[in-house]
Amino acid sequence: xxxxxxxxxxxxxxxxxxxxxxxxxxxxxxxxxxxxxxxxxxxxxxxxxxxxxxxxxxxxxxxxxxxxxxxxxxxxxxxxxxxxxxxxxxxxxxxxxxxxxxxxxxxxxxxxxxxxxxxxxxxxxxxxxxxxxxxxxxxxxxxxxxxxxxxxxxxxxxxxxxxxxxxxxxxxxxxxxxxxxxxxxxxxxxxxxxxxxxxxxxxxxxxxxxxxxxxxxxxxxxxxxxxxxxxxxxxxxxxxxxxxxxxxxxxxxxxxxxxxxxxxxxxxxxxxxxxxxxxxxxxxxxxxxxxxxxxxxxxxxxxxxxxxxxxxxxxxxxxxxxxxxxxxxxxxxxxxxxxxxxxxxxxxxxxxxxxx
Amino acid sequence: xxxxxxxxxxxxxxxxxxxxxxxxxxxxxxxxxxxxxxxxxxxxxxxxxxxxxxxxxxxxxxxxxxxxxxxxxxxxxxxxxxxxxxxxxxxxxxxxxxxxxxxxxxxxxxxxxxxxxxxxxxxxxxxxxxxxxxxxxxxxxxxxxxxxxxxxxxxxxxxxxxxxxxxxxxxxxxxxxxxxxxxxxxxxxxxxxxxxxxxxxxxxxxxxxxxx
Numbered sequence: 001x002x003x004x005x006x007x008x009x010x011x012x013x014x015x016x017x018x019x020x021x022x023x024x025x026x027x028x029x030x031x032x033x034x035x036x037x038x039x040x041x042x043x044x045x046x047x048x049x050x051x052x053x054x055x056x057x058x059x060x061x062x063x064x065x066x067x068x069x070x071x072x073x074x075x076x077x078x079x080x081x082x083x084x085x086x087x088x089x090x091x092x093x094x095x096x097x098x099x100x101x102x103x104x105x106x107x108x109x110x111x112x113x114x115x116x117x118x119x120x121x122x123x124x125x126x127x128x129x130x131x132x133x134x135x136x137x138x139x140x141x142x143x144x145x146x147x148x149x150x151x152x153x154x155x156x157x158x159x160x161x162x163x164x165x166x167x168x169x170x171x172x173x174x175x176x177x178x179x180x181x182x183x184x185x186x187x188x189x190x191x192x193x194x195x196x197x198x199x200x201x202x203x204x205x206x207x208x209x210x211x212x213x214x215x216x217x218x219x220x221x222x223x224x225x226x227x228x229x230x231x232x233x234x235x236x237x238x239x240x241x242x243x244x245x246x247x248x249x250x251x252x253x254x255x256x257x258x259x260x261x262x263x264x265x266x267x268x269x270x271x272x273x274x275x276x277x278x279x280x281x282x283x284x285x286x287x288x289x290x291x292x293x294x295x296x297x298x299x300x301x302x303x304x305x306x307x308x309x310x311x312x313x314x315x316x317x318x319x320x321x322x323x324x325x326x327x328x329x330x331x332x333x334x335x336x337x338x339x340x341x342x343x344x345x346x347x348x349x350x351x352x353x354x355x356x
Numbered sequence: 357x358x359x360x361x362x363x364x365x366x367x368x369x370x371x372x373x374x375x376x377x378x379x380x381x382x383x384x385x386x387x388x389x390x391x392x393x394x395x396x397x398x399x400x401x402x403x404x405x406x407x408x409x410x411x412x413x414x415x416x417x418x419x420x421x422x423x424x425x426x427x428x429x430x431x432x433x434x435x436x437x438x439x440x441x442x443x444x445x446x447x448x449x450x451x452x453x454x455x456x457x458x459x460x461x462x463x464x465x466x467x468x469x470x471x472x473x474x475x476x477x478x479x480x481x482x483x484x485x486x487x488x489x490x491x492x493x494x495x496x497x498x499x500x501x502x503x504x505x506x507x508x509x510x511x512x513x514x515x516x517x518x519x520x521x522x523x524x525x526x527x528x529x530x531x532x533x534x535x536x537x538x539x540x541x542x543x544x545x546x547x548x549x550x551x552x553x554x555x556x557x558x559x560x561x562x563x564x565x566x567x568x
Contacts (some may be wrong), residue, residue: 168467255418325539331540
């Protein structure tokens with residue numbers, strides 16, 4: 001008799017059928033890969049069994065056990081409605097107030113954020129007064145904590161978008177020292193801009209700030225953001241600050257830039273969270289990337305292994321980033337609900353995250 | 357036959373330590389010990405491969421890889437006269453055109469891939485980002501044997517397919533290896549649009565290209 005097969009997914013969203021033995025093998029391999037890369041403990045057999053039960057559940061949609069619910073928040077503000085497919089949106093036009101209230105009252109968001117369509121710190125600078133006005137207006141209506149969200153996006157400080165030389169171009173000409181210098185100058189500029197934008201918006205009534213995809217331009221971006229967070233914390237002691245990562249490992253574009261004596265390049269979530277806490281963040285947003293050529297089981301076990309180590313090490317709450325191509329979820333434009341709910345349940349019940 | 361075990365280890369270690377002066381010094385010592393130029397290159401190449409492995413594992417970072425590559429370049433300048441004398445001049449580098457496709461301004465992933473290809477010995481023509489489709493065709497027409505296209509958005513990944521179509525229309529498709537990558541791009545998408553190489557990461561892309 002042929003072995004029973006379970007319908008599951010590949011990391012690119014394709015439907016596949018796998019036996020329990022195949023799923024178990026991928027779960028173990030995924031966890032082992034994270035343990036090897038991050039220098040952390042692999043999941044034990046109980047966790048692997050529990051993950052297998054979640055993956056093999058016969059229901060299309062699964063959920064956490066009663067009493068294990070965690071806060072749910074969203075990044076990118078109203079853009080998940082108003083943006084087109086290119087930025088993960090649904091193409092439904094509406095104002096920012098309507099977007100915020102829909103998230104609060106229809107989608108069960110426990111916190112939400114105001115976002116500008118460019119969703120980056122630098123372009124917000126010249127229009128900060130308009131953002132402050134909108135923040136004030138939405139705060140008059142909304143009940144849940146309402147933040148301002150933006151990506152540090154330090155790439156905008158490099159040529160051709162900004163005043164500093166592009167390290168990628170300089171390095172290809174073997175101008176390594178120069179490239180590192182430009183990255184350091186950009187990081188300092190980013191930190192100043194974060195302090196400027198975030199304190200202004202806080203003055204307008206924001207409950208806090210979400211720094212989304214910290215480190216997207218590499219280790220100097222990560223350090224610049226943490227320095228900006230530190231300055232913001234000094235100026236706004238009561239602000240709620242979320243530092244969300246860009247990827248599972250901080251890319252070493254500079255290679256040796258440090259935050260409080262620690263080299264940022266190559267840090268994994270269980271190490272990133274400690275620096276975010278030192279900078280003054282209230283919450284760390286862990287990210288683990290999906291490998292689109294591997295199965296859901298492999299990716300999920302790998303992501304849970306990284307995030308479990310992070311929640312164990314973190315001095316502050318960890319809200320894991322769950323979406324297209326992160327957190328074990330397939331890299332697919334409309335993330336399959338079966339995969340999204342399985343990954344979310346596993347993150348809460350096994351990785352013990354504080355929020356999603 | 358002379359045993360160059362110590363020199364090989366020295367060259368390997370110098371590359372993994374990625375400091376240009378250290379690499380130059382190791383090459384000088386190996387040459388003084390009578391090591392042939394081709395053997396020196398083999399020793400350095402083994403070290404460079406390990407540098408790539410350490411980069412992939414997050415133990416070394418981009419500037420370190422570049423520094424090792426700069427050391428390799430310096431070594432080749434020293435070794436070139438002997439190679440030429442023995443009729444073993446350095447093989448002509450294969451050229452690669454790289455760019456982020458038109459409509460897409462994401463840069464960093466493509467740049468890392470370009471740098472890694474350069475370190476692997478390719479001549480890279482990096483056209484930057486928001487690159488017009490025709491520019492890829494022009495570079496292939498000028499002789500690039502590899503065409504690498506990055507796209508970070510679902511709305512721009514289709515441009516990769518368009519360029520492959522333009523290569524076919526221009527009668528150039530058979531003379532170029534097309535590589536695609538970027539966050540939303542997957543192996544199945546690469547297969548669907550008829551690309552030759554897809555990599556999950558820069559290191560994987562370089563490994564696949566070198567295996568061709």
